[in-house]
Amino acid sequence: MAKVKKAKKHQPVILITNDDGVSAPGIRALVDSVKHLGKVVVVAPDKPQSGMGHAITIGYPLRLHPVHIFEGIEAWECSGTPVDCVKLAVDKVLHRKPDICLSGINHGANHSINVIYSGTMSAALEASIESIPSIGFSLLDHSLEADFTGAKKYAPILVEQILQKKIDKHLCLNVNVPKIQVELLKGLKVCRQAYAKYEEKFDERKDPSGRDYYWLTGEFVNFDKGKDTDVWALEHNYISVVPIEFDFTNYQLKEKLQQSLTS
Amino acid sequence: MAKVKKAKKHQPVILITNDDGVSAPGIRALVDSVKHLGKVVVVAPDKPQSGMGHAITIGYPLRLHPVHIFEGIEAWECSGTPVDCVKLAVDKVLHRKPDICLSGINHGANHSINVIYSGTMSAALEASIESIPSIGFSLLDHSLEADFTGAKKYAPILVEQILQKKIDKHLCLNVNVPKIQVELLKGLKVCRQAYAKYEEKFDERKDPSGRDYYWLTGEFVNFDKGKDTDVWALEHNYISVVPIEFDFTNYQLKEKLQQSLTS
Numbered sequence: 367m368a369k370v371k372k373a374k375k376h377q378p379v380i381l382i383t384n385d386d387g388v389s390a391p392g393i394r395a396l397v398d399s400v401k402h403l404g405k406v407v408v409v410a411p412d413k414p415q416s417g418m419g420h421a422i423t424i425g426y427p428l429r430l431h432p433v434h435i436f437e438g439i440e441a442w443e444c445s446g447t448p449v450d451c452v453k454l455a456v457d458k459v460l461h462r463k464p465d466i467c468l469s470g471i472n473h474g475a476n477h478s479i480n481v482i483y484s485g486t487m488s489a490a491l492e493a494s495i496e497s498i499p500s501i502g503f504s505l506l507d508h509s510l511e512a513d514f515t516g517a518k519k520y521a522p523i524l525v526e527q528i529l530q531k532k533i534d535k536h537l538c539l540n541v542n543v544p545k546i547q548v549e550l551l552k553g554l555k556v557c558r559q560a561y562a563k564y565e566e567k568f569d570e571r572k573d574p575s576g577r578d579y580y581w582l583t584g585e586f587v588n589f590d591k592g593k594d595t596d597v598w599a600l601e602h603n604y605i606s607v608v609p610i611e612f613d614f615t616n617y618q619l620k621e622k623l624q625q626s627l628t629s
Numbered sequence: 630m631a632k633v634k635k636a637k638k639h640q641p642v643i644l645i646t647n648d649d650g651v652s653a654p655g656i657r658a659l660v661d662s663v664k665h666l667g668k669v670v671v672v673a674p675d676k677p678q679s680g681m682g683h684a685i686t687i688g689y690p691l692r693l694h695p696v697h698i699f700e701g702i703e704a705w706e707c708s709g710t711p712v713d714c715v716k717l718a719v720d721k722v723l724h725r726k727p728d729i730c731l732s733g734i735n736h737g738a739n740h741s742i743n744v745i746y747s748g749t750m751s752a753a754l755e756a757s758i759e760s761i762p763s764i765g766f767s768l769l770d771h772s773l774e775a776d777f778t779g780a781k782k783y784a785p786i787l788v789e790q791i792l793q794k795k796i797d798k799h800l801c802l803n804v805n806v807p808k809i810q811v812e813l814l815k816g817l818k819v820c821r822q823a824y825a826k827y828e829e830k831f832d833e834r835k836d837p838s839g840r841d842y843y844w845l846t847g848e849f850v851n852f853d854k855g856k857d858t859d860v861w862a863l864e865h866n867y868i869s870v871v872p873i874e875f876d877f878t879n880y881q882l883k884e885k886l887q888q889s890l891t892s
Contacts, residue, residue: 390865420682579690616874
């Protein structure tokens with residue numbers, strides 16, 4: 367009995383958030399797949415926050431309300447961005463740092479350049495700034511009816527390894543799962559971020575008053591032919607795992623610049 | 630006469646944006662300081678967008694209106710984020726890539742970890758993704774009455790060098806100017822991003838209905854003792870220049886992870 371109590375006391379605290387909102391099927395899939403690994407607490411946006419990047423709310427106050435939508439799991443919805451959710455969770459919900467922060471499962475790809483626009487990945491990156499190891503999960507399927515079977519199979523495997531191995535307190539993983547049947551998945555592959563970007567083409571329209579307005583649209587173009595990238599891995603049925611960092615210094619250009627600006 | 634025409638034809642196109650909004654004194658200071666170096670076009674948010682990070686607008690359409698607030702300068706206000714401004718400027722205003730994109734001058738510091746939350750720096754980073762060299766300028770003074778003299782002195786020096794030397798098409802510089810008199814400035818210093826972060830402490834209040842709400846507050850803490858960081862440079866009266874990049878891959882952890890996940 368004492369042993370059980372001790373084990374319970376030391377079970378890891380797993381903070382879960384996302385950017386699709388607390389009611390999205392993806393976050394439910396993530397909660398279901400890892401809840402046996404520790405004490406799960408959910409703090410997620412009360413509405414979709416896709417494309418919010420690393421935005422924080424500074425001009426408005428934030429709200430936090432308990433929600434009872436996950437059986438046996440403490441969950442809160444927050445009026446802010448995914449990054450706000452992580453900050454608020456640590457200070458006002460958990461009153462401590464969780465052992466790991468998970469974000470997702472995102473409905474849609476966050477590989478390559480998407481990482482920079484993604485609220486899902488920004489929440490994970492925020493956790494890593496706070497010395498909380500983190501993983502963001504995304505499925506290459508935007509549909510609300512997406513099949514999360516593959517992601518649900520591999521998420522707990524990865525979470526368990528990261529919890530056990532304690533690789534780095536700033537570890538932040540960008541994990542993307544291809545949209546294929548679970549039997550076809552070849553497993554996890556550690557990659558680098560591909561150099562790919564969107565070729566924007568705004569859709570120009572006129573409103574009923576005759577005034578112009580613009581919808582952001584764009585075509586994803588991969589310029590990177592490397593076989594060590596996340597795009598390559600996903601195209602070849604692997605789950606891509608890219609460790610990402612919050613030190614944005616371009617060290618290569620730093621050297622070049624030092625010479626150039628002084629010459 | 631032909632010579633003048635030729636020179637005019639080849640004058641660089643300089644796109645200017647910010648995150649404090651098109652009417653902020655900082656963007657006016659930037660326009661004034663570099664308008665002799667090329668054809669300046671301003672596309673900036675129609676309202677403050679501080680802390681918006683790399684957010685893009687995907688759930689709503691965008692508006693773009695001409696504004697006549699800079700004498701002799703084409704300027705537009707956009708309803709979106711700083712990153713939206715860059716994308717829209719290229720596709721719908723300039724119909725080409727500018728030779729350089731400048732962002733700022735921000736009212737407030739964007740050194741160290743601030744780079745990740747900053748709309749000013751995200752606009753610059755977006756430009757660099759698009760192969761447009763870019764510089765984000767920030768002054769360590771939040772005040773609307775801030776003295777931009779030092780920033781106005783060094784901005785054109787740096788812009789001219791970057792335009793001439795064509796160091797890299799993806800060059801993106803995070804430039805911060807200390808809040809001191811211009812005579813005390815020691816010049817430009819190429820640095821790396823300091824490891825510093827905010828220790829959050831949400832201010833908890835009750836609204837007139839008795840419901841809780843939270844204001845984000847926090848104390849900036851520098852954990853980095855290096856003398857090659859932007860924080861160090863600014864504390865020692867230098868203008869910090871940090872080249873930043875959009876490849877977020879953590880290459881060091883990539884190696885470690887590869888060994889760890891396969892063992």
